[in-house]
Amino acid sequence: MTTKAEPSRAKRGPYAKSADRRQAIVQAAHAVFAAQGYLGGSLQDVADRVGMSQTSLLHYFPSKRALLLAVLNWRDSITGDGHTPPDPDESFSESILRQARFNENVPGVIELYAVLCAESITDDHPGREYFSERFATLRAGYLADFTRLAEEGRLRDGVDPARAAASLIALWDGIQTQWLLDPEGIDMAACLRDYLSLIILEEPDESTLA
């Protein structure tokens, strides 16, 4: 008995099959760009990885640029936009540290982010707008968090909420790069925890309240 003559298993029809194929291409591109960068990775490398011709691949994504943007959007769908909404049961610091620890399990995703982010500053890079907007959105989110903490009297005196927002993102990005080069030597979550505990004061002990 052979399965060859069986009807196609693509019961969800051609659209679903096409969506699966797009998804496979995006995942292959993610791996290629993480390993070689966007500038160094080629559409041929991606096509080889999914076992299709470059011409077929261009049927799904008309350009390398279009493929990059699909990869970036897929990445955001896995990791979120990097800014965790406040959870009543979790403090701001806890949510950052939870995310940092999660990232340690997805080094490929971090690698892609680090390479594309730095490449985005090069001339006419298609990721430039994405990263500029991403940083602006992240800074605005953390600025709101730090402003709220300041209103609650929990930001250390003299800490500027806007610069602290930019600094937290910067520290996080920078420590990820050092961690990728030396995973044993660098404790990302501990460095973030240190910074947060420098700028955020402990919840006031209720017994000391008037």
Added chain:
Amino acid sequence: MTTKAEPSRAKRGPYAKSADRRQAIVQAAHAVFAAQGYLGGSLQDVADRVGMSQTSLLHYFPSKRALLLAVLNWRDSITGDGHTPPDPDESFSESILRQARFNENVPGVIELYAVLCAESITDDHPGREYFSERFATLRAGYLADFTRLAEEGRLRDGVDPARAAASLIALWDGIQTQWLLDPEGIDMAACLRDYLSLIILEEPDESTLA
């Protein structure tokens, strides 16, 4: 009268001329790699910029990898290794801030550094060893500085000198990337100053000493 028949002006001899040519190639490669990354920039782009054939260029640098390492060494000769030795007239924080302000004047150098550093985490990148060693050297240098400050009682209680060393470098690298994407919105030196003033205590006021 034509200058064509004049004797060569290379009075310093063929060696000096060759050194000049090498230097011109390194500077051209610096510009190409900063604009397109190492992965995206080609030897042909560098050759075009100095007006020589790729074959002639390979006479000076046998590979793209060799050229990259020459560019990185040249960069260090301009900016130093990023770690300023202690100057009796300048505090640790002052020397960091002086260097950060200097960097604002050489965005091309910062761009090259940011792109190559992130690219170095990709597979088999020739800059990987350079950046791994650079980070290790920088961390060791700042660790020594913070240990000295701790011995002088000038490191805030609870600050871990090794993690502070990694964090200072991370913050600096990360804020440079944000600054390159938004030079008007990001004040690199202020973010570094904020961090240093969180971990380093003011010099003790002499009048309060016993």
